[in-house]
Amino acid sequence: MMPKPRLAILISGRGSNMVALAKAAQKPDYPAVVALVLSNRADAGGLETAARMGIETLALPHRGFATRADFDAALCAELKARRIDMIALAGFMRILTPGFIRQWEGRIVNIHPSLLPEYRGLDTHARALAAHDTEAGCTVHVVTERLDDGPILAQARVPILPDDCEATLAARVLEEEHRIYPPALARHIEALGLNRPCPSGKGC
Numbered sequence: 613m614m615p616k617p618r619l620a621i622l623i624s625g626r627g628s629n630m631v632a633l634a635k636a637a638q639k640p641d642y643p644a645v646v647a648l649v650l651s652n653r654a655d656a657g658g659l660e661t662a663a664r665m666g667i668e669t670l671a672l673p674h675r676g677f678a679t680r681a682d683f684d685a686a687l688c689a690e691l692k693a694r695r696i697d698m699i700a701l702a703g704f705m706r707i708l709t710p711g712f713i714r715q716w717e718g719r720i721v722n723i724h725p726s727l728l729p730e731y732r733g734l735d736t737h738a739r740a741l742a743a744h745d746t747e748a749g750c751t752v753h754v755v756t757e758r759l760d761d762g763p764i765l766a767q768a769r770v771p772i773l774p775d776d777c778e779a780t781l782a783a784r785v786l787e788e789e790h791r792i793y794p795p796a797l798a799r800h801i802e803a804l805g806l807n808r809p810c811p812s813g814k815g816c
């Protein structure tokens with residue numbers, strides 16, 4: 613049997629989407645194994661959670677690098693050393709360089725807490741509330757060189773209720789994030805037909 617593609621999950625914080633992906637990947641029919649959880653912040657709570665789940669973790673603090681390109685080169689080397697095939701961003705608060713994204717073309721996915729193309733960037737829920745929107749949601753998409761852009765793999769909508777604040781809306785959206793991210797990633801991995809240890813033969 614072909615070994616499953618090896619997934620790295622990149623986080624910067626609590627890692628609740630990471631947990632949703634890791635739990636899904638524990639099921640025998642999930643088309644990937646979580647081989648690494650990496651954070652650019654050593655204090656990310658998700659690192660401890662992942663370690664408790666028996667997943668290899670790595671902190672790669674971005675402050676240790678002079679440029680984004682240097683950080684991304686180190687990141688790529690760590691991923692390559694672990695024969696990673698696929699990257700899932702899950703609350704990873706770093707913009708990746710175009711060079712890095714090109715090397716992993718089609719193999720980086722992200723979850724964003726808005727109904728893209730609405731509200732790229734930060735503070736999505738505050739902006740939706742300020743605009744008096746009646747619904748919000750989340751999007752799983754392939755990462756391209758443009759921030760919070762790229763082919764959409766899945767979306768889920770939630771209502772915005774009259775007495776919502778940022779926290780209540782974020783919690784409602786987050787539940788949907790956890791629900792849609794694992795199957796959207798699985799479908800993408802299957803569509804890519806991932807079966808090689810190194811991304812698209814290009815190396816890193």
Ligand code: GRF
Pocket residue numbers: 623625626627628629630658702703704723724725750786789
């Ligand atoms: C999520 O809302 C995700 O959409 C956004 O950052 C948040 C991360 O939360 N990109 P968590 O670390 O997965 O709990």
